[in-house]
Amino acid sequence: MLSGNWPSELSQFLWVAPTVLLGGLAVVLGKRPFYREFPCFFAYVLYVVADNILLYALLKVKVSGNHYAYAWAATLLPSIALRFGVIDEVAKNLFRESQFLKVAARRSLQVITGLLLGTGILFAVWAPGNTRPQWFASVMVVNRGAAMVQTGLLLSLLLFSRFLGLSWRRHAFGITLGLGILASVDLATYALRAEFAGRNWTRFLNFILTGTYFVCASIWTRYLLVPELKPVPVTVVPDEEVETWNKELQHLLRQ
């Protein structure tokens, strides 16, 4: 049976659970050579854990709303920077095996980043936020813009991989999926938070955000703790069929 205080208890659970999950994940990953392959993601996980502990402690010692908001805003910017670092890492991992893609796809990603940044700035001008104090609205708008660029970049990586037939490594895909979910929910919730400052709205959106952190922490744990699949011999098509392709291709080349 639910206690009368269940919203507060659920909120605490959604705050503590992803922190514990990510803390455990960081300990396990720290013992593996994983952090050499994805150093930014490793740093991001450590940062999120430290950030959550700090903000939770501030809430528990009952600092004023303003002080809490300053602390939250101050810890937001490094988090945004680290997320961009993670996206760069994932992109490098995806294009690692092709010299052509290292140049062509990264150039395309730079163009996409430019376009998304431009769109983010246009939105900042068009909808500069309606909450008070104004600096708080500005932080929401900056976070909204960053989430827009991050979501766009992560979706572009998924579309590129599908378009080009690139195969993902399990770990890189898990990181992309988790971060993509986080960024897209950030985009939706910060778009609303920039415009609606009501207490009920804030509480509802905080639920969604902390719930999303929990989901993403679970996704990262699931994908990163399961070992990468090793290449296994698969007989996709019988040898005689390969021979038939060869004949067909020889025929094609002779034309």
Add this chain to the structure above:
Amino acid sequence: MEQGIATLAPAMIAAWFLVVVGLIALAVLLYAAMRSRTSPGDLEEAVQAFRSLDIEAFRNLVDSDEEAFLRDHLPLRKFREIKRQQAWAAFLYAWEAGRAATGLAMLGQAAQRSSDPKIAASGAQAAENAFRLRVQTFKAGLILLAGVLFPDLQSRPIPALVDQYERSAETLFLIGRVSSARGLVGSKSA
């Protein structure tokens, strides 16, 4: 007050628009996650697609001499009609070649992870060629679509695509030859 409402309305529209964008992005990500579970890629389909393409017919469709001949000898209306049909047919070829290139890239990457250095090397080469072919088919597709929409425009030559297709076919042949001698290898993606 009216002014306040007027300035608030675009902000509200922007907010809800971004909410929709965020939710669509979320749906795409979840779809990608589910797809990655189910389909490691059908390599046989890729080769079937490669096999079904008649590159010589494509070459004829985008031949600039042929176009000049038609332009000189047909009435403008008839020329436009034929040009549109040719450009559309060539676009479909480029589309299929692009799909085949995607399949070839997957085959190449699977072979690239082989423990046999020869298969791995030819796999890497095939994947690299397939990526280039994919990008070229995309560019060619855009040019051909422009030809469908504006048949009066002088067509830009698309020779690189044909060359790239042949290079890709050669590497596919190479993988097939090495693989059939040693057993085909592959791996599942994420």
